[in-house]
Amino acid sequence: MILTAQETHQLKKAPHVPDVLPIFHERWSPRSFSDREVSNEALSKAFEAARWAASSYNEQPWRFLVGRRGTETYKKIFESLGEFNQKWARTAPVLILGVARDNFTHNNTPNRFALYDLGAAASYMTLEAASLGLHTHQMAGFDQDKARNLLGIPADYLIGSVIALGYQDEPSKLGDDRLIGQETAPRQRKPHSEFVYESWQTPLPLA
Amino acid sequence: MILTAQETHQLKKAPHVPDVLPIFHERWSPRSFSDREVSNEALSKAFEAARWAASSYNEQPWRFLVGRRGTETYKKIFESLGEFNQKWARTAPVLILGVARDNFTHNNTPNRFALYDLGAAASYMTLEAASLGLHTHQMAGFDQDKARNLLGIPADYLIGSVIALGYQDEPSKLGDDRLIGQETAPRQRKPHSEFVYESWQTPLPLA
Numbered sequence: 001m002i003l004t005a006q007e008t009h010q011l012k013k014a015p016h017v018p019d020v021l022p023i024f025h026e027r028w029s030p031r032s033f034s035d036r037e038v039s040n041e042a043l044s045k046a047f048e049a050a051r052w053a054a055s056s057y058n059e060q061p062w063r064f065l066v067g068r069r070g071t072e073t074y075k076k077i078f079e080s081l082g083e084f085n086q087k088w089a090r091t092a093p094v095l096i097l098g099v100a101r102d103n104f105t106h107n108n109t110p111n112r113f114a115l116y117d118l119g120a121a122a123s124y125m126t127l128e129a130a131s132l133g134l135h136t137h138q139m140a141g142f143d144q145d146k147a148r149n150l151l152g153i154p155a156d157y158l159i160g161s162v163i164a165l166g167y168q169d170e171p172s173k174l175g176d177d178r179l180i181g182q183e184t185a186p187r188q189r190k191p192h193s194e195f196v197y198e199s200w201q202t203p204l205p206l207a
Numbered sequence: 208m209i210l211t212a213q214e215t216h217q218l219k220k221a222p223h224v225p226d227v228l229p230i231f232h233e234r235w236s237p238r239s240f241s242d243r244e245v246s247n248e249a250l251s252k253a254f255e256a257a258r259w260a261a262s263s264y265n266e267q268p269w270r271f272l273v274g275r276r277g278t279e280t281y282k283k284i285f286e287s288l289g290e291f292n293q294k295w296a297r298t299a300p301v302l303i304l305g306v307a308r309d310n311f312t313h314n315n316t317p318n319r320f321a322l323y324d325l326g327a328a329a330s331y332m333t334l335e336a337a338s339l340g341l342h343t344h345q346m347a348g349f350d351q352d353k354a355r356n357l358l359g360i361p362a363d364y365l366i367g368s369v370i371a372l373g374y375q376d377e378p379s380k381l382g383d384d385r386l387i388g389q390e391t392a393p394r395q396r397k398p399h400s401e402f403v404y405e406s407w408q409t410p411l412p413l414a
Binding site for chain 1: 256
């Protein structure tokens, strides 16, 4: 028996710690996307959240190229995806490429926080999307040069991730045992002791 | 008349767009921190949120070095700050340095998303902190090499930002007109048209 979409969502939310904002558990990265369209209003809210992320010198280095299914931008982003990601991402109604200006507007010096700040803005976007019942899946597996060339992204912008955005569909529709297995497996994360330190590699006592 | 802490917080939240999760507006970056201590429970929740950020290959490359006032780690992080940041950050009860492993554990190849994913995890942390009534301020202005040497951070970890964490205090306590001016000014962000594109530098119609 393959878990349903709803059972899968509940399972992914399972490691919920009481009193942490539920939104952090609502967001996870499915691969089974339904072809249900995403409204302008929902997209607008997702980017409104991204807008308020913090950034070094308030540079807001992030730019998002948004492809809705059927548009040239969608086709170009999709074409740059690796074969594995093309297999499942083809049903997502929206594909987004995040990029970041790699120098500061105020003095043209390198911004070493360009990707860091893009990561923050993209994560705000994915959290807001999750609060609207949408799902997102960020991908590293695409041809950066191809994406840059097809979409005409200037050399002074760093390429971030491709983000599939849409509504979750039944895991069974992935039609591939490996994909279905990943889709319906519990989420895994390191314990606090492995990433919250008092000094290098010494866990911070938090109890 | 200098705005009070509460008036300042309301002003910073002012650009609230209806129906976007309020947490995105609750988080902003003050400089006036009170010396009120932060509980283990609150810190634990903030890092629990960070824990659930997305990352490339689920590497979770982020590590956080946490200094509570009076500890060696605090002193070392503080010592690495630039003069300007030392001026205001000295009252913050917690200083955190975020770093990211720059290659993948599974195959030791470079992880070009290390800082991107650290930015996401740090932003989850700051949002959860905001939901607990805490404030955070991320800083780029510190001596990376000094921080690396003092804290013994290995060469295969990239340095992210220093994060001051604590409770907001009265802006007037900053005792410096320029700092007070920044603290009590409205927040500024680019409109959607400048960062949400249909194709390069062409705004996506969202209305």
